[in-house]
Amino acid sequence: MDAPTTTSADNGTSGENGANNGGGGWFTPRKRGATGPGPHRESGAAGEDGEGRIAPPSRPVAAIRPVGTGAERATVTPPPGNPPGPQRTAPEARVPQARTPHAHAPYTPAYGGAPEAPAPEAPASHYAYSEPQQPTRASAAHEQQSNASPDAILVRRTMAEVGPVADKVTSYFYALLFVRHPELRSLFPAAMDTQRDRLLKALLTAAEHMDNTAVLVDYLQHLGRGHRKYGTQPAHYPAVGEALIGALSRYATTTWDDEAEAAWVRTYTTISQIMIDSAAENELHAPAWWHAEVVSHDLRTPDIAVVTVRPDQPYPFLAGQYTSLETPWWPRIWRHYSFAGAPRSDGLLSFHVKAVPAGWVSNALVHHARPGDVLRLGPPAGSMTVDHTTDNGLLCLGGGTGIAPIKALVEDVAEHGERRPVEVFYGARTDHDLYDIDTMLRLQQSHPWLQVRPIVDGKAQLPDAVREYGPWNEYDAYLSGPVGMIRSGVHALTGVGIPFERIRHDSLEELVAAAD
Numbered sequence: 001m002d003a004p005t006t007t008s009a010d011n012g013t014s015g016e017n018g019a020n021n022g023g024g025g026w027f028t029p030r031k032r033g034a035t036g037p038g039p040h041r042e043s044g045a046a047g048e049d050g051e052g053r054i055a056p057p058s059r060p061v062a063a064i065r066p067v068g069t070g071a072e073r074a075t076v077t078p079p080p081g082n083p084p085g086p087q088r089t090a091p092e093a094r095v096p097q098a099r100t101p102h103a104h105a106p107y108t109p110a111y112g113g114a115p116e117a118p119a120p121e122a123p124a125s126h127y128a129y130s131e132p133q134q135p136t137r138a139s140a141a142h143e144q145q146s147n148a149s150p151d152a153i154l155v156r157r158t159m160a161e162v163g164p165v166a167d168k169v170t171s172y173f174y175a176l177l178f179v180r181h182p183e184l185r186s187l188f189p190a191a192m193d194t195q196r197d198r199l200l201k202a203l204l205t206a207a208e209h210m211d212n213t214a215v216l217v218d219y220l221q222h223l224g225r226g227h228r229k230y231g232t233q234p235a236h237y238p239a240v241g242e243a244l245i246g247a248l249s250r251y252a253t254t255t256w257d258d259e260a261e262a263a264w265v266r267t268y269t270t271i272s273q274i275m276i277d278s279a280a281e282n283e284l285h286a287p288a289w290w291h292a293e294v295v296s297h298d299l300r301t302p303d304i305a306v307v308t309v310r311p312d313q314p315y316p317f318l319a320g321q322y323t324s325l326e327t328p329w330w331p332r333i334w335r336h337y338s339f340a341g342a343p344r345s346d347g348l349l350s351f352h353v354k355a356v357p358a359g360w361v362s363n364a365l366v367h368h369a370r371p372g373d374v375l376r377l378g379p380p381a382g383s384m385t386v387d388h389t390t391d392n393g394l395l396c397l398g399g400g401t402g403i404a405p406i407k408a409l410v411e412d413v414a415e416h417g418e419r420r421p422v423e424v425f426y427g428a429r430t431d432h433d434l435y436d437i438d439t440m441l442r443l444q445q446s447h448p449w450l451q452v453r454p455i456v457d458g459k460a461q462l463p464d465a466v467r468e469y470g471p472w473n474e475y476d477a478y479l480s481g482p483v484g485m486i487r488s489g490v491h492a493l494t495g496v497g498i499p500f501e502r503i504r505h506d507s508l509e510e511l512v513a514a515a516d
Contacts, residue, residue: 052086142143152210154263157255158248169251177243184239187231189332206271208290219273222381224278228288229378232279237272242266244268282379289326290315290377294347300435303355303403305366306340308348309375317343317380319412320405320478324378325351325364327364334378335361342411349377352404352436384478384504386412392476393421395498397462397489399481400428403436406480410443410450419449423469427455427462427485463492472498479505 022414148156178185203221209216245264249256292309299305310427317323319342324334340350355366369375386394386409398406403426413422428434440452455465462485466472477498479489486505493503 017079038072040163057191083112098384110309124336149211151263154260155210155267158252158260158264161252161255162248165251169247171390173243174252176246177239180242181239184236185234187332188216204473206267210267212499217274220274220346221278223375224275225282225286225379226280226381227275228279229324229376231288234276237249237276241265241268241272255283280320286379289379292349292375292377294371294373294375296350297369297371299366301339301432303366303370304433304435305353305355306350306436307353307365307369308350309377310348311377314347315380316347318385319343319408320385321380322405323349323380325361325365326376327366327442328373328375329364329370330360333360338382338402338405339380339408339410342415350404352401355399384480385409386416387476390417390476391420392502395472395475395477395493396465397466397477397481397485398424398426399462399485400433402479402481402485403440406478407436407440407443408480410440410447413449414447419473423475424450424452425455425462425465426452427457427481429457431456432466461488463488466492467496470496472496475502477503479503 104149173376181401205219206216209219239271245261245268248264249261252260269437291312291314293306293312295310296308297305298308319339319340320338322338324336326332326334337353339350340352351365353362353365355363398404406424406426410422410424413420424440426434426437426440434454434456436453437452444450444452453465453469455462466489472493475498477493479486481489490503490505494500
């Protein structure tokens with residue numbers, strides 16, 4: 001399935017100098033000398049001065065050094081000169097030489113290209129619909145009385161200020177990054193439209209959850225593992241940090257000061273260290289990517305294909321999860337697809353792909369991929385999986401190619417020999433778009449505990465159909481499909497009494513970011 005994923009979907013100081021000035025040596029900002037024209041700079045980019053040069057940040061930025069993981073906290077003395085106030089909590093400082101950064105094998109592009117950029121991906125939420133809330137100035141005063149940490153308050157205030165000029169912030173961020181580190185440009189896709197949006201969404205999510213250690217660490221560990229396929233090195237993180245602090249300091253004109261800068265340095269340092277640690281641990285037992293040969297290409301409709309591949313080595317995953325995929329026609333462009341079945345004994349993997357307008361990857365897979373072509377797969381991820389420790393029934397809503405992970409969940413229940421009730425509502429715009437209805441009906445004939453209900457727009461609406469049946473108080477809910485369907489589906493499910501914590505779905509943010 002093209003776009004939906006089910007992964008879903010920051011604080012502290014380093015020691016010594018970090019307690020006083022927000023950092024101390026992980027990276028040293030470049031001196032602001034004259035920046036001459038370079039082959040990697042585009043004229044007219046946001047943040048350039050009148051002579052075509054990238055204007056430096058409006059103030060010097062602090063240095064950053066590596067720290068421990070987010071689980072390690074220490075009390076830090078506020079920077080001198082600031083009025084007394086609540087002390088911040090921060091990860092305990094870690095001596096840089098205590099751990100040698102893990103070494104990645106040199107990346108040789110399979111198709112002559114480079115991996116996608118080491119920039120944050122959009123997160124995903126598997127439970128009740130909850131998009132990252134963008135802070136507002138009106139909420140800033142309330143934050144002081146909430147349970148938010150001082151760093152969280154400062155970071156969210158910055159995000160509230162730069163939100164209205166997000167495009168300028170991201171443009172300036174990449175301008176700084178590529179001018180200061182032109183060697184990194186080749187790691188990014190040629191078209192930066194999707195990449196630009198992902199940065200701000202990732203930061204908003206980190207800012208929202210920076211006081212929620214369990215959520216934040218899990219999210220960042222996933223990012224760290226996933227970024228291995230891009231060829232991301234530990235040395236790349238300081239460069240990104242420099243550009244980030246520089247861009248924020250330029251556009252957060254009213255909320256940016258030494259205290260805010262120190263909070264962002266601590267936040268980014270913690271974020272990057274968790275990702276680095278996660279990647280190093282994952283490298284011990286898993287490859288950065290898998291090559292997978294196309295063995296079957298079944299064109300179900302003029303714009304929907306079922307693509308089956310054979311990985312070059314074992315690929316462990318769970319039903320309901322997803323992966324990222326790169327084609328030989330568009331190197332460095334990765335898209336997310338859910339597995340269309342439970343793990344098979346022959347190791348084959350299937351994906352349901354719908355070609356969308358201007359969709360580079362989806363159109364390549366539907367209209368160009370043929371048996372023998374070799375794709376690349378990232379690691380599996382996502383938690384929209386069956387909880388086999390409960391006897392609750394499964395209420396599944398699948399719209400369009402969103403039926404792919406739903407089918408995988410049904411197969412998973414069947415393979416476990418369980419007789420839990422499973423209700424599947426399969427939605428589509430037309431009868432013609434119910435491309436996998438025959439497969440679902442065959443499963444229904446084989447398993448008396450399974451009920452499949454096709455819902456076609458114009459005849460009925462998926463949320464309305466769910467309300468007509470039930471009760472659903474003893475069911476766990478799963479949603480997969482277009483953004484609008486997930487929004488209305490979550491609203492309908494909560495309306496019939498299913499609690500938020502028992503609703504799992506593809507991330508709305510990732511659906512948008514990965515929709516080509």
